[in-house]
Amino acid sequence: MATSATSPHAPGFPAEGRCGYYVEKKKRFCRMVVAAGKRFCGEHAGAAEEEDARKRILCPLDPKHTVYEDQLAKHLKKCNSREKPKPDFYIQDINAGLRDETEIPEQLVPISSLSEEQLEKLIKKLRKASEALHDALNDPKNGDSATKHLKQQASILGNIENLKLLGPRRCFVEFGAGKGKLSHWVDIALKDAEKVHFILVEKVTTRFKVDGKHRKKNSVFERLQIDIQHLCLNKIPVLREEKLPVVGIGKHLCGMATGVIGDIMWAKNISGL
Numbered sequence: 001m002a003t004s005a006t007s008p009h010a011p012g013f014p015a016e017g018r019c020g021y022y023v024e025k026k027k028r029f030c031r032m033v034v035a036a037g038k039r040f041c042g043e044h045a046g047a048a049e050e051e052d053a054r055k056r057i058l059c060p061l062d063p064k065h066t067v068y069e070d071q072l073a074k075h076l077k078k079c080n081s082r083e084k085p086k087p088d089f090y091i092q093d094i095n096a097g098l099r100d101e102t103e104i105p106e107q108l109v110p111i112s113s114l115s116e117e118q119l120e121k122l123i124k125k126l127r128k129a130s131e132a133l134h135d136a137l138n139d140p141k142n143g144d145s146a147t148k149h150l151k152q153q154a155s156i157l158g159n160i161e162n163l164k165l166l167g168p169r170r171c172f173v174e175f176g177a178g179k180g181k182l183s184h185w186v187d188i189a190l191k192d193a194e195k196v197h198f199i200l201v202e203k204v205t206t207r208f209k210v211d212g213k214h215r216k217k218n219s220v221f222e223r224l225q226i227d228i229q230h231l232c233l234n235k236i237p238v239l240r241e242e243k244l245p246v247v248g249i250g251k252h253l254c255g256m257a258t259g260v261i262g263d264i265m266w267a268k269n270i271s272g273l
Helices: 042-047 069-077 116-127 131-137 144-162 181-190 237-242 255-268
Strands: 056-058 067-068 170-175 197-200 219-225 247-248
Touching: 056 069, 067 069, 144 181, 144 247, 170 181, 170 237, 181 197, 181 219, 181 247, 197 237
Parallel strands: 170 197, 170 247, 197 219
Antiparallel strands: 056 067
């Protein structure tokens, strides 16, 4: 049955309570909710007749959103993209690495150069999965993508256990934490271990974080929004005050960042994977 032309959900009409601005690039109406009595959302209010006199411009701090030109000064003071005060543990380029391009970094050892015995040991480590992820790995509700990530997390947990780094009274620093799922599984594997602190380092704002769901008395989660390049571990309050042994972990790091983490842990005499 054809949709009635007068229906608010019919093609060519915005949904009820939604913005009436047609986004040409997406070939649909804007889906933002509008205020009572308004036809357009705040972003597209300039299209409304009563708002024609006010001009919207791109935010100079972040061109992904717009702002009324006459409210720019006020907006810049509260814009989420404004530069914020730097914490004590921020030191510009402390982990930037070599500045002289003529210097040649240490060569990595290719897997093809490993002996058969070394390869077997490596394969065993990669296959070892922690018991903490056993149920999740065998849950039929998880798709291929979720299962792939669970296997990677299980492998990392297996290595942490193998190195005897999984225990109480220590601080786990997850570099490139993303949603924080690796720390989540480490916390589950630790069960009721005492005095465990997690520091999740991520340079961008992340949605659907799992660290906020933890309410255990024996473990504390802290998230730092900072680029690893500028992170000074010695100045993080909990590490400076509690003097806890530190274990560095990570899953979402590129090769270059992994090298930076290795340098940080070597310089600070920190254990890690």
